[in-house]
Amino acid sequence: MSLHAEIRARFTAPGAEPFVVDAALDADAGETLVVLGPSGSGKTLLLEAVAGFHSCEGRVAVDGRDVSDLPPEARNFGFVFQDYALFPHMTVAENVRFGERYLDDGAEVDARSLLDSLGVADLADRYPPTLSGGERQRVALARSLAVAPDAFLLDEPLSALDAPTRAALRGDLADTLADRTAVYVTHDRTTARALADRVAVMHDGQVVQHGTPDDVFERPASPFVARFTGSNVVAFDAADAGRGSDPVAIRPEHVALVAPGRGDVEGVVERAVREDAAFRVTVALDGPVGAVADGSGRDGDALAADRTLDAFAVDPPAPGDRVGVALPEERLARFDE
């Protein structure tokens, strides 16, 4: 089942500038579309509009059929709410079975085994208000999985889980979503790369890039996307002939740290921090080379390089060390505009 949505909606609230969502999403049948975007970029509002909670202009088409005029219950979407929205007056099992009676085929929902697969089988008779954050989230996920809809809309469905549970569920979810259409909002790049068939990056209510994960991560369309997906954005001094003064992007894992004098640029190690599996070395670059402002409101002139620990012959570089930095030409991404 393919999903195509164009949404134009304007949201107002006291004390707020109106927030305009004007975005289009595309997911082919069976694809998982991951929506990335900074906090407040309109991911939730977009998803809610697609689900039919807000009246708006534009259209939502499922397999080419326009469902814009259908009420939410007739669109046959699944939805996992960012803040769960569990029914406080029903037990966990009742929550999970909520949609059972509306299933077309009269199928039964096996709440226990669903809950079991999410590791919360013993919560079946509990009421949501006393559940922990991660428990609620899994119940919300189970409730949505139970109705086996045509398309899933998932708003950060794993954010409240600890890493091992998340990793395990991500695997399960990947299997479940494999043959379903899904729009998946997440902040977690690991999840994004692990699940995404396509990625849409949102900024200020608009989709600024829509493509395959490799497209988006390796060939960001703008400095904003580059920064947001974790690339370094570097602008060489115009005077430095042969390179052009346009900013380029490079992912930290492609930046090589070499002996001083042997790289393309060099600088001083600012920080060297273990980031879970990787080791992130931040280098303050010398001279006229600098990272550019990228619209995220933060700029600087430091470059990050990621390494696993044993990539370093002996000890990892320490703050204050002088290092050379190699930026392999084939890994540099240039922006269109």
Added chain:
Amino acid sequence: MSLHAEIRARFTAPGAEPFVVDAALDADAGETLVVLGPSGSGKTLLLEAVAGFHSCEGRVAVDGRDVSDLPPEARNFGFVFQDYALFPHMTVAENVRFGERYLDDGAEVDARSLLDSLGVADLADRYPPTLSGGERQRVALARSLAVAPDAFLLDEPLSALDAPTRAALRGDLADTLADRTAVYVTHDRTTARALADRVAVMHDGQVVQHGTPDDVFERPASPFVARFTGSNVVAFDAADAGRGSDPVAIRPEHVALVAPGRGDVEGVVERAVREDAAFRVTVALDGPVGAVADGSGRDGDALAADRTLDAFAVDPPAPGDRVGVALPEERLARFDE
């Protein structure tokens, strides 16, 4: 200001087995104690009990002074709630300034600049109900930071943020927490390692390991802690002489992939997935060597190895490739019992 807490409390709810929290925490003055633990292990309840929201046995001491009998407002803690608990009838700025009038020194709260430093300056006049998840979380953080308490209790304060924002705030937060005592609940190992002076791992209402990050991550006290902190847990077949049959732990970044026949054990690559900066290769091991059950309810016989991309000479190994796996003896952690 040092914090020492011993909590024994029993929580009941309809349909639930009573949940017992019986745990002790220690944070020296200026230290950040990160509390790790699976979803539902009692982290939130423990924090709430320390803050004084639940009557319980045990004691909470600040700088050796027993505050167990003081009401929450007299304990001078900051608290960031996992679900934010913003006041819906106050604007964001009013929320942030909420505690101003109770400050001992009559200091004023500069809500704007606080919000600005968290990247949500333009929300000052908004009301919480229409904020996005990440926006709420930052407002909750600002509200707590505003009262500059003796000790911070933070329940997943960055979980709803996108990666760049989280990384930036984590840096800021590290500065803020540098000279304060803090108890920080998180699921995010990166944050944990970046911020922690000490780590406490919770399981089923109890603290199962309490130590420095290196202790906990490199020298897990039990298979549960090892698994939970991301290590591989391996038990060699007893027949394999010279090694002993006790399970050992090794972190994925210490596992070396070598040519077949040249490692300690070998196997077939099962998956090779890019996980943000790192590249995770999962190897299904041959023969009598197997990973052990670790109490997390999941077991298997696969081993994970993390590499950055360029750690591989040419292409990263692909599923189906046969590889050798080296487990450097000095990186193996053995459990006490």
Added chain:
Amino acid sequence: TGSGGSADGNNSGQQGTDGGSDADSTTGSAATTESGGSTASDETTGGSGSNELTVFHAGSLAPPFEAAETQFEAEFGAQVAREAKGSVGSTKKITEEGRRASVLGVSDFRLLRDMLLPDYGDWYSVFATNAMTITYTENSTGADEVGPDNWWEVLGRDDVTFAHSDPAVDPNGYRSVMTMKLGAMAFEGETLYDESTADALVEKARIPSGTETELLAQLQTGKLDYAWQYQSAGATRDVQTIDLQPAVDLSQATQQYADHYAQAEVETESGTFTGAPIAYGLTVPSVAPNPELGAQWLEFMLTEPGEQILKDAGFEPVQPAVVPEGAQDAVPERVMENAEARSSLGPLEL
């Protein structure tokens, strides 16, 4: 008068079936009032042949009517439904609210004469008298000294509170004022007290209620020391009463007393009332759903058993009852048999 009037065919139709009784249904056209429309006609679902008897009556008639109800029901196999309310209110149920009752009893027959006739009734009877009295309890200030000879002095004391009901809306209210005024008016050359005492009493009296029934409650809760009431109240209530002088208690339906009473005039917002003997009126309204049974009730009240009940309840039955001469023809036979037609009662025109 009003906008109604559409449904009276319905009304008279129903009344026609009442049959038998005297001249009442001829005025049926008036049954549709400006206020009630014909809501009246659903009053009783039974119609004629029904044994239901609806009685509207003044609150002070409740004790005797309650007693009569039991006997009457036993004797005639009837179902009596009584509704107690102020005299004016009871009358207005019929004249303004379009309600229908087969008997209407009020504490001042002039209400019937002036409000009910001619649209809702053709006649009435005066069947009982009552006397004004002052009630008190043993807790009242001055309870041990007060008596017929010093009541005005006790009432006038600074530490004594006394009250009567609202003269503008309740006959007992204006009658209380009349009584106090009459005390300063010479009867057979004698007065009880002087003009200024009368004025002071009238001035001092509190008016904390709309009907005298509530006064009794206020008296019994100790909020009042003395309350003006009808003599009948003393007979049925747990209160003490003072036997007032006939010259002031409005109980004597003779020419001489009536002339005396007539000197007392009370001005209120709703008009000026002239003193007269307390004469209770009873009638079968022309809109009665069950006039036959209504007449039977009157007959019962005007004959021996009713008179006894009235006496027991502290009333003085008028024997025989009086009906106005002009309306004699309209009076049901069984009532007329126990009444005499007169053109006036003392100075009072009937």
Added chain:
Amino acid sequence: MGTGEARGGETRSVAAGWLGRSSLVLAVLTLHAVAFAVAWLLDATTWYAVFALASAAALGYVASDGPFGAAAAALGAVLLVAVGLPLATFVARQEPSVVAEKALDPEVHRMLYLTVYAPLLAALVTLVFGTPLAYLLSRGFAGDSLVQSLVDLPLVVPHSVAGLLILFGFGQGAAFEFLPVLGTVPGMVLALTFVSAPFAVNVVREGFDAVDRRLEYAARIHGASRWETFRRVDLPLVKRAMLTGGVMAWARSVSEFGAVAVVAYNVEFFYPVAGETVTGQHAPVFIFNTYTSGSLPESSAVGFILLTMSVAIFLLVRWVAGDTSVGVGS
């Protein structure tokens, strides 16, 4: 999640279980009863009022440690005294023999039956038709404040005027001519509905106001139609408010004199105990009649019986409701 529910339940270091609680309640009750009796006999109920305030403050202080608890309890106790003292005095004045006599009177039984039954009908009517109205008012529509005012208007209509309005508004010569209003149960229920509906509608509307709209979204997206959403999500969440509103409407109806005295002074109704249609009166009317034709002790004995029955009903309703609302709140 939108239900004002605290997580983390109760933790009691000293297990003050149900038994401990109820014996405490009993002790406090006894203390107050004795104190009132003494004050009553000494003719010094003022002192009892002072005692009640002080004891409330003390209990508040102990129960929720501190001056806040004491202040809240003391302030609350002022209202309790204003309400409770007249009631206690009333109870103290009862003559047991009269009460016993009235309690055995079949006419009183008939009156009690009607007084429970007709207000119950009115409360049901109010809830059945008022709940959708409350829902719409809570969700808002063009002109909702006008409709809200219309709903509130019966509140200010003087009670006897209310009776006249029903009389003139319905039945013969007015709307729904076929409907006999005067002296019938439908008329009585109409009058009671008129005077009590606003209370129920307002309380239920407040209930709907507190329901998180996101829960409705959640229901819709899982396949529930608007009606199903209303039935399975909104309704259960306002159950408590409906109960409170229903109880208030019922109780308000029980006390109504003015409107009933005009519309249904004597009411014909089917009395199952007798197995036939009888004529009876609504409690306030009955009490008024007992008073006008009888005595104060008699009528207040009837009033006392009415109050006793009402307290029993209140406790029963809250007990049943408390039992079923487990998990949602309470």
Added chain:
Amino acid sequence: MGTGEARGGETRSVAAGWLGRSSLVLAVLTLHAVAFAVAWLLDATTWYAVFALASAAALGYVASDGPFGAAAAALGAVLLVAVGLPLATFVARQEPSVVAEKALDPEVHRMLYLTVYAPLLAALVTLVFGTPLAYLLSRGFAGDSLVQSLVDLPLVVPHSVAGLLILFGFGQGAAFEFLPVLGTVPGMVLALTFVSAPFAVNVVREGFDAVDRRLEYAARIHGASRWETFRRVDLPLVKRAMLTGGVMAWARSVSEFGAVAVVAYNVEFFYPVAGETVTGQHAPVFIFNTYTSGSLPESSAVGFILLTMSVAIFLLVRWVAGDTSVGVGS
């Protein structure tokens, strides 16, 4: 976050702004007025009732697309008709000249002043003392259901009995001897408080029930004492409920006849317009008296004036409240 607030505000593709809305309301109002007038003149108000139901259903269908909206509106309209039809009939019966005459009557002005003022005092007393009580009841304590029943009890006390209870309970010969009760403003306020307090307390308690306890935790941990928490978090969050409860208590007091007729038939009060203490009557008493000593048209004209004023007050209160509660709900 515990306020039943939907995120995502309104999105209106066709900007049906305030103007569009209010002209729609006006159109519907006019239509109904005309329909009622026609039905009234044809003496067929039943048809108007049918029309009202149908139009409500149609509007419900259009406004919130579908049978659910239609059904909800139709059901709600049944109650509106039950309440509105008698009121409309009442309004239609008014004689404009009598209304005008009464509207200019200074005695009526005095009555209106008293009728706004004393119930206002009662509502304030109720809120001041009832809110802490509601808070305690909502948070629960040992024996709370008994206290709740005590609070509910005045609801079922027949109105004239309520007056007696106040007389027996307070003032000379009872508690607080120094307090003159009969015919005074304090006595009247006591009586009104007695009959109206339960409504306010119940509504406010429902409000407190809906406040998320976690918000109290949040306030406490940021330094607010229990009292400050109550003041800055709980109170603002139940503001709407307090308003509703207060309005209900006020309105209930305005309509009280029975208790007032016994306790404060004629009331002495300070009348600022005249600058002196005058004697006046509460509206229901005044209307009843006008009826008894005058005529039905006169008294209903006074009733009509009372209703008009009340509607104005309702709309004013909701308008002011709507303005200040911006952002919290509505």
